[in-house]
Amino acid sequence: MEHTDLDNRLPEFPRDRLSNVSASVTTGVDVAPKKATFQEVVSSMPLRVKFASLWIVVVVVGAIYAKIDTSWLGGSLPLQDPNFQTNGFDRATGSFGTGEPIEGMSAAHWLGTDAIARDTFARLVHGGWVSLVVVVVSAACGVIIGGFLGSLVGFVRGRTETVIMATVDVILAFPALVLLLALVSIFEVRNLFVISTVIGVLSIPAYTRVARANALAISSRQFVTAARAIGTKPSRILFREVIPNVLPTLLAYAMVAAAFVVVVEGSLSFLGLSVQLPTPTWGNMINQARRDIKLNVAQVIWPSLALSITVLSLNQVGDFFQQRRAVKGSNL
Amino acid sequence: MGKVIASRLARLVATLLAVTFLTFSMTALLPGDPVNAILGVEAVRDPEVVAKIRADLGLDDPFFLRYANWLKDAATGDLGQSYITDQDVLTTITQRLPVTAQLAFMAIVMALILAIPIGVLGAYKQGKWQDSSTSAGVQIALSIPNFIVGIFLIWLFSVRLGWLPASNWNRITTEGLIQNLKTAILPASALAMTQMAIFSRLVRSDMIATLQEDYILAARSKGLSDRFILLRHALRPSSLSLMTIVGINFGALLGGTVIIEYLFAIPGVGFRLINAIFQRDIIVIQGITVFIATAYVVINTIVDLLYAVVDPRIRKG
Numbered sequence: 045m046e047h048t049d050l051d052n053r054l055p056e057f058p059r060d061r062l063s064n065v066s067a068s069v070t071t072g073v074d075v076a077p078k079k080a081t082f083q084e085v086v087s088s089m090p091l092r093v094k095f096a097s098l099w100i101v102v103v104v105v106g107a108i109y110a111k112i113d114t115s116w117l118g119g120s121l122p123l124q125d126p127n128f129q130t131n132g133f134d135r136a137t138g139s140f141g142t143g144e145p146i147e148g149m150s151a152a153h154w155l156g157t158d159a160i161a162r163d164t165f166a167r168l169v170h171g172g173w174v175s176l177v178v179v180v181v182s183a184a185c186g187v188i189i190g191g192f193l194g195s196l197v198g199f200v201r202g203r204t205e206t207v208i209m210a211t212v213d214v215i216l217a218f219p220a221l222v223l224l225l226a227l228v229s230i231f232e233v234r235n236l237f238v239i240s241t242v243i244g245v246l247s248i249p250a251y252t253r254v255a256r257a258n259a260l261a262i263s264s265r266q267f268v269t270a271a272r273a274i275g276t277k278p279s280r281i282l283f284r285e286v287i288p289n290v291l292p293t294l295l296a297y298a299m300v301a302a303a304f305v306v307v308v309e310g311s312l313s314f315l316g317l318s319v320q321l322p323t324p325t326w327g328n329m330i331n332q333a334r335r336d337i338k339l340n341v342a343q344v345i346w347p348s349l350a351l352s353i354t355v356l357s358l359n360q361v362g363d364f365f366q367q368r369r370a371v372k373g374s375n376l
Numbered sequence: 377m378g379k380v381i382a383s384r385l386a387r388l389v390a391t392l393l394a395v396t397f398l399t400f401s402m403t404a405l406l407p408g409d410p411v412n413a414i415l416g417v418e419a420v421r422d423p424e425v426v427a428k429i430r431a432d433l434g435l436d437d438p439f440f441l442r443y444a445n446w447l448k449d450a451a452t453g454d455l456g457q458s459y460i461t462d463q464d465v466l467t468t469i470t471q472r473l474p475v476t477a478q479l480a481f482m483a484i485v486m487a488l489i490l491a492i493p494i495g496v497l498g499a500y501k502q503g504k505w506q507d508s509s510t511s512a513g514v515q516i517a518l519s520i521p522n523f524i525v526g527i528f529l530i531w532l533f534s535v536r537l538g539w540l541p542a543s544n545w546n547r548i549t550t551e552g553l554i555q556n557l558k559t560a561i562l563p564a565s566a567l568a569m570t571q572m573a574i575f576s577r578l579v580r581s582d583m584i585a586t587l588q589e590d591y592i593l594a595a596r597s598k599g600l601s602d603r604f605i606l607l608r609h610a611l612r613p614s615s616l617s618l619m620t621i622v623g624i625n626f627g628a629l630l631g632g633t634v635i636i637e638y639l640f641a642i643p644g645v646g647f648r649l650i651n652a653i654f655q656r657d658i659i660v661i662q663g664i665t666v667f668i669a670t671a672y673v674v675i676n677t678i679v680d681l682l683y684a685v686v687d688p689r690i691r692k693g
Contacts, residue, residue, distance in 0.1 A: 214391060217394075218395065218669050218672070219672050221632075221635075222669065225649065226402060227402065228653075229652075229658075229661050314523050315635065334527050337530070344527060344528075348520075
């Protein structure tokens with residue numbers, strides 16, 4: 045804040061003296077920013093951001109672990125089938141299971157069981173998978189398609205820009221969740237592919253807007269002008285200069301967007317309009333457990349905590365990376 | 377000023393045309409014959425009924441002609457009629473709109489009442505414990521989805537304490553204000569939580585910037601009290617950005633009312649939308665979507681114009 049104020053008042057003031065990052069700027073020449081190493085990034089994180097990152101890693105690893113075949117581990121880290129009813133008839137033993145519906149926490153069922161005696165911990169870990177897939181697909185659609193479109197129109201300008209940005213504005217003129225509901229209602233079968241594709245397509249406009257704004261700023265920088273001056277082909281400038289510099293900002297945005305996407309998918313699941321039952325998602329676990337809230341509030345608490353902590357973590361990490369980008373940008 | 381209004385209105389018309397077109401073309405995305413989707417797969421196929429619907433909707437006309445006809449009807453308030461409940465879509469909306477509008481209004485007011493003191497406190501005590509603790513609270517409030525807030529409000533105030541009903545809605549007109557507020561306060565609070573967090577974060581950052589301005593220094597040197605400076609000098613510029621963010625957030629709020637109305641079984645526009653989606657009642661889905669999107673676009677234009685009225689710099693520019 046103070047830096048930019050001073051910068052505005054004293055335009056000839058050597059900006060590199062004010063900067064606390066970006067060693068590359070000390071030459072005084074406007075060059076593309078230098079990349080920070082992984083260790084540098086991690087060590088510059090405040091403690092809460094480290095915890096947030098850790099939680100995200102735990103959820104991601106858990107979701108992937110739940111999805112892959114782990115029988116080769118010799119059952120050393122068992123995770124129950126999320127749809128197995130522990131009080132149901134077991135063909136292997138020829139008898140009924142010993143589980144009870146809405147059990148409390150126990151060694152056999154770490155977080156207890158739900159209304160039809162399914163293991164809550166297993167459902168919780170498996171539930172992360174749907175959120176993970178939706179987030180990854182939406183970020184991929186946004187960064188690849190939205191990032192390319194935004195960088196292109198921000199660099200080329202002209203009529204293409206007018207048309208694409210008008211389309212983007214119209215899609216963003218809808219309340220996001222209402223548009224999503226309307227689109228989702230078209231599909232008779234709602235599986236993970238449909239849900240993640242719809243959310244992915246709807247993510248593109250926001251990324252396009254972010255990418256364009258950044259591409260506009262980068263296109264007027266000295267290193268782009270220099271590239272033009274030495275006769276570099278525009279397509280090469282786009283792919284070698286503009287897009288690589290838009291990308292980090294987009295990835296930081298993707299973290300913040302991920303938090304939003306997790307909430308949106310959770311809301312959709314809660315309404316029963318996301319992936320069909322019995323596939324566990326945090327949203328549909330909350331919706332099912334709330335009917336028995338008088339009997340056992342814990343069954344509502346676990347998926348609610350998982351969802352809220354994930355959103356909080358994504359927000360923390362996203363804010364951290366966005367601030368990093370902003371600080372760098374203001375000092376360049 | 378006239379020029380500003382004209383350009384904003386032109387943009388409003390263009391956006392509305394595009395938004396309605398997009399909503400209308402969603403029916404074109406439907407796989408197979410739209411009549412199947414409208415009547416439902418299991419419905420008895422009476423050829424007469426099918427022919428009537430085809431004629432009603434002009435399904436044999438080219439797409440753009442259909443859109444033009446539909447838009448003409450929509451502009452005169454005819455959003456069609458549900459083939460499942462036989463209800464007129466616009467009547468359904470107007471009957472339910474007061475409920476949704478009351479919820480949204482209460483949520484915004486509650487959010488502002490809480491957000492302004494929290495934001496001002498954070499800015500005034502910047503970096504101190506009051507600031508860091510409210511900021512942490514705001515971060516958490518921002519991260520809990522509104523339906524989770526709603527469920528735990530129900531658990532606390534209905535299940536455990538038994539003070540308020542867990543669902544349903546009492547209309548002001550028939551049950552009176554007190555009974556109405558008893559059913560409205562929980563859903564409105566659930567909606568207000570996220571909004572409050574967003575507003576107070578904005579007030580704080582805005583105010584921190586304002587407090588560094590020279591005119592605040594001048595007011596201080598005149599010996600005016602902190603309270604007077606905060607409320608009269610520093611808060612006023614923030615009201616502009618607050619107004620903008622209320623407008624921008626209105627879309628999220630409308631989305632939120634859909635979920636909260638479903639959770640609390642409140643007979644608003646959003647709950648009708650969810651039911652229509654469950655019944656695959658395409659005409660109603662289309663009508664409500666167009667209505668909500670139009671409301672959102674119009675409200676944002678009004679906010680834009682108000683902004684120009686309040687801030688003379690924009691009025692002239």
